Amino acid sequence: MIKTICYISDSIEHESLDKLKTLYLKAKANNHKYNITGVLIYKNQNFLQVLEGDEKAVNTTFEKIRFDRRHRNVFEVINTTIDERIFQDYNFGFTIIDNQRGIKNLYDYLEWLRTAENKLANKVITMVENFIDKK
Structure with a gap:
């Protein structure tokens, strides 16, 4: 069984593209x-x-994230086990939603995931879509 946690959080400051890339490379x-x-x-x-x-x-990773001072309002949305990885082929991707191309690439991946007909995968997909559609 694979453990999966999904969370949302607020950044305490507006992140520059350089800071985001550094954060992503470290996380990856x-x-x-x-x-x-x-x-x-x-x-x-x-x-x-x-x-x-x-x-x-x-x-362990999630606990480090919860206490990272760059975040606030860390809200755990999903914490469960799954039979197989949902994002196995995404290679721990990072998406900055700041243009239509970024949104399209993520939607294309989510549509590909949806064909898995995995209930949890579809729940995560819906949540991601709601996240990128808000504001």
């Missing part, structure tokens, strides 16, 4: 080290992240 390296897959999305000073992997690794 750490997640690769612990075999965690998922997606990290930034839009309008908000983050949405899905983490998938070994239960201990995901729980």
Whole structure:
């Protein structure tokens, strides 16, 4: 079984593109080290992240995130186990939603995921779509 946690949070400051890239590269390296897959999305000073992997690794990573001072209002949306990874082929992607191309690329991936007919995957897809459509 694979542990998955999905959360949303507020950034305490407006993140520059350079800061976001640095944050993403660090997260990607750490997640690769612990075999965690998922997606990290930034839009309008908000983050949405899905983490998938070994239960201990995901729980430890999420605890670090919860106490990271760059976030506030960390809200855990999903915390469960799944049979297989939802974002296995996304290679811990990072999307900054600041233009139509970013939105289209993410929607294309979510549509591809939807064909899996996995109830949890579809729940995550709906949540991600709601996140990127807000504001």
